[in-house]
Amino acid sequence: xxxPVEPGQYKDVLLVLAAAGIVAPLMHRLKIxxxxxxxxxGIAFGPYGLGRLAExxxxxxxxxxRNTDDLAPIAELGVVFLLFxxxxxxxxxxxxxxxxxxxxxGLAQVVVTTAAIGFGLTWIGLPGPAxxxxxxxxxxxxTAMVVEVMAERKRxxxxxxxxxxxxxxxQDLAVVPILFxxxxxxxNTSGSVVQGLFSAxxxxxxxLGLIVVVGRxxxxxxxxxxxxxxxxxxxxxxxxxxxxGTSVVxxxxxxxxxxxxFAAGLLLAxxxxxxxxxxxxxxxxxxxxxxxxxxVGMTVDLAxxxxxxxxIVLGVVGLLTVKFLVTFxxxxxxxxxxxxxxxxxxxxxxxxxxxxxxxxxxxxxxVVAPQTGDFTLxxxxxxxxxxxxxxxxxxxxxxxxxxxxxxxxxxxxxxxxDARVSAVVVGYGRVGQLIGRMLDDHKIAxxxxxxxxxxxxxxxxxxxxxxxxxxxxxxFLDRLGLRHARALxxxxxxxxxxxxxxxxxxxxxxxxxxxxxxxxxxxxxxYRLGATICVPETIEASLQLSEAALVGLGVPxxxxxxxxxxxxxEFRKELQARYRSEA
Numbered sequence: 270x271x272x273p274v275e276p277g278q279y280k281d282v283l284l285v286l287a288a289a290g291i292v293a294p295l296m297h298r299l300k301i302x303x304x305x306x307x308x309x310x311g312i313a314f315g316p317y318g319l320g321r322l323a324e325x326x327x328x329x330x331x332x333x334x335r336n337t338d339d340l341a342p343i344a345e346l347g348v349v350f351l352l353f354x355x356x357x358x359x360x361x362x363x364x365x366x367x368x369x370x371x372x373x374x375g376l377a378q379v380v381v382t383t384a385a386i387g388f389g390l391t392w393i394g395l396p397g398p399a400x401x402x403x404x405x406x407x408x409x410x411x412t413a414m415v416v417e418v419m420a421e422r423k424r425x426x427x428x429x430x431x432x433x434x435x436x437x438x439x440q441d442l443a444v445v446p447i448l449f450x451x452x453x454x455x456x457n458t459s460g461s462v463v464q465g466l467f468s469a470x471x472x473x474x475x476x477l478g479l480i481v482v483v484g485r486x487x488x489x490x491x492x493x494x495x496x497x498x499x500x501x502x503x504x505x506x507x508x509x510x511x512x513x514g515t516s517v518v519x520x521x522x523x524x525x526x527x528x529x530x531f532a533a534g535l536l537l538a539x540x541x542x543x544x545x546x547x548x549x550x551x552x553x554x555x556x557x558x559x560x561x562x563x564x565v566g567m568t569v570d571l572a573x574x575x576x577x578x579x580x581i582v583l584g585v586v587g588l589l590t591v592k593f594l595v596t597f598x599x600x601x602x603x604x605x606x607x608x609x610x611x612x613x614x615x616x617x618x619x620x621x622x623x624x625x626x627x628x629x630x631x632x633x634x635x636v637v638a639p640q641t642g643d644f645t646l647x648x649x650x651x652x653x654x655x656x657x658x659x660x661x662x663x664x665x666x667x668x669x670x671x672x673x674x675x676x677x678x679x680x681x682x683x684x685x686x687d688a689r690v691s692a693v694v695v696g697y698g699r700v701g702q703l704i705g706r707m708l709d710d711h712k713i714a715x716x717x718x719x720x721x722x723x724x725x726x727x728x729x730x731x732x733x734x735x736x737x738x739x740x741x742x743x744x745f746l747d748r749l750g751l752r753h754a755r756a757l758x759x760x761x762x763x764x765x766x767x768x769x770x771x772x773x774x775x776x777x778x779x780x781x782x783x784x785x786x787x788x789x790x791x792x793x794x795x796y797r798l799g800a801t802i803c804v805p806e807t808i809e810a811s812l813q814l815s816e817a818a819l820v821g822l823g824v825p826x827x828x829x830x831x832x833x834x835x836x837x838x839e840f841r842k843e844l845q846a847r848y849r850s851e852a
Contacts, residue, residue: 280334281334281340285559285560288310288559289556289559292306292307293306293307293559304421304562304657307562307563308565308566310563311564311565311566311569312571313566314332315334315566315568315569316333316334316335317567317568317570317572318333318567319333320333320334320335340564341564343557343560344564345561346526346553346557347557347560348413348558348561348622349513349527349530350512350553350557351412351416351417351527351554352412352531352534353533354547354550354551355416355425355434355531356530356531356533356535356536356537356538357535357546358547367431367435367438370435371435371438372439374439374596374599374600374603374605375435375436375437375438375439375440378408378595378596379408379440381599382407382408382592382596383404385404385595386400386403386591387403387404387405389404389591390403399631399637399638399641402450402454402627403631403641405443405447405450405627406447406620406624406627407588407592407620407648407649408440409440409443409447409620409621410436410437410617410618410621411619411622411656412440412621412622413558413562413622414562414653415433415656416437417558418660419433419616424612424664428606429608429609429612429613429663432600432613433616433617436596440621440623441528442473444524444626448626448627448630451627451630454634472524476519476529477528480529480536481532484515485536488533489540489542492504492537492540492542496725496737497723499720504549508549512550515529515532519532540729541725541736541737542736542738544736544738544745544748545738545739545745547748548742548744551744561622565650566654568646568650570643570647573643573647574647577644581648581651584644584645585648585651588618588619588648590618592617593615594614595614596610596613597610597613597614600613600614608666611663611666612663612664612666615660615666616656616660616663619655619656620650620652620653624645624646625649628642690715690716690749690750690754691714692708692714692715692754692755692756693715693716693717693746693749693754693756693758694708694716694717694718695761696719696761696762696785697717697725697760698719698761700785701717701719701758701760704758717736718737718740718749719761720763722737725737740765746773746776751773751776751777755780756780756781756782757773757777757780757782758784759782759783759784759800762785766784766785767794767795770799770800774799775799780801781801781802782799783800783803784802784803784804785804786805787805788805788806788807789840789844791803792805792844793844796845805844812836812840819832
């Protein structure tokens with residue numbers, strides 16, 4: 270007999286799933302960022318919203334979450350999955366290209382913001398150690414919220430998106446030295462600070478180096494082995510293992526979990542499994558990020574805001590202003606254009622999730638007074654809630670500034686690989702390989718896919734742009750660049766061929782679809798599903814044999830080829846006419 274179930278044990282899970290199932294579709298219908306919906310839901314149903322009234326109104330306990338500590342570790346996985354997917358999109362070469370922004374713009378932003386806010390707080394009477402800890406904490410922006418909001422607006426591949434992400438990456442790297450600084454200030458020691466910082470840096474480099482070495486040796490063979498089983502559940506489990514496993518390794522070393530996931534994503538970005546992993550991880554990322562935004566909303570203490578509304582508003586405006594001006598000024602000094610500097614400054618102006626970690630540790634170690642810490646976190650929470658609004662403001666301002674400004678500074682980010690693809694080839698067996706060589710001969714860019722891991726591995730070694738994955742999944746076709754391609758060529762003989770053609774036609778009514786068919790009957794069905802041109806194997810084989818026979822019997826080659834082409838056109842028209850008559 271099954272053990273009795275206590276409904277209260279699943280209350281928080283049900284509330285989170287309800288928020289994901291109701292809030293996100295509702296916000297989509299209203300054309301509002303889902304991030305705002307999750308934040309508002311967290312504020313309303315969290316411990317500082319209706320949860321505060323649950324003691325006097327017990328029935329509210331059924332629809333509120335009063336303890337967010339149990340949700341926090343799961344919510345953090347949302348940020349982890351987000352950074353992993355960013356790493357998959359970025360690739361090591363593009364990450365290396367960002368080094369000027371990471372160690373230039375990013376490092377300067379953290380240092381100057383910390384100094385500016387720290388000196389400002391000491392000027393109004395806060396103790397020096399507390400002032401600079403708070404300055405360092407609020408200098409960090411929200412990676413999860415900024416990246417998600419910019420992705421919604423399709424700005425991640427812009428020059429502003431590239432600069433913004435570089436700063437966020439530097440901020441993630443700065444977390445360990447900042448936490449070390451807090452522990453040094455708590456111990457009231459003046460010696461070995463430099464040694465400790467070098468030790469923290471060495472620890473970071475060692476852990477990341479270990480992930481890179483192990484990843485390069487093990488990840489590709491691991492996914493090749495799993496993919497060869499053709500079991501989607503095992504592939505999903507392996508992808509989750511890599512994401513969570515690398516995150517746990519970096520967390521054990523005292524680093525950011527998201528940093529480990531980002532490194533793993535970079536390592537897999539150049540493999541043939543990149544696109545299949547993306548569509549496997551995406552649903553988990555969406556759900557867990559929603560949970561993360563919910564927990565952020567739950568940290569907004571409405572009572573603290575109500576007690577000191579004037580101070581809170583002043584703190585929010587001050588933080589947004591200082592961070593915007595610092596980022597804007599440094600971006601301009603690095604010769605970034607006015608629109609890029611304004612957009613980067615606005616989206617990075619708010620605080621971030623790491624402020625809760627830094628301030629929490631500083632409060633526990635008595636570096637920051639509890640009242641000061643609560644006030645700071647209330648300010649940070651409200652600035653995070655404002656991120657979608659800041660992104661909207663940036664979207665409104667950037668085009669106007671771009672029209673006024675002369676071309677200068679950093680060039681726009683080159684289009685992603687998918688945008689340069691002219692053809693997508695599904696199936697890379699003997700027929701697909703021949704088509705690929707013909708496309709190469711005519712300098713036509715293409716991406717191919719195949720479900721056989723060994724076929725893909727051999728093609729990748731030969732330098733071909735082939736990826737492992739199931740093309741019958743619409744999201745995988747989208748990852749292959751179907752929205753930008755001019756043609757889809759389906760050579761696979763799998764049972765999903767008809768489904769691939771139908772889905773591609775539904776997404777792209779204007780797409781040229783060339784499909785391999787088994788025979789005339791199958792070609793008629795493919796025409797019905799939306800194929801532009803079908804090539805039946807039985808008919809094509811007879812045409813090739815006829816051409817060889819005519820030439821062998823003395824018919825001039827030109828006349829033979831013309832006759833075969835004419836007959837091929839007749840067959841195609843007959844099949845299309847049959848499809849139209851059956852329709």
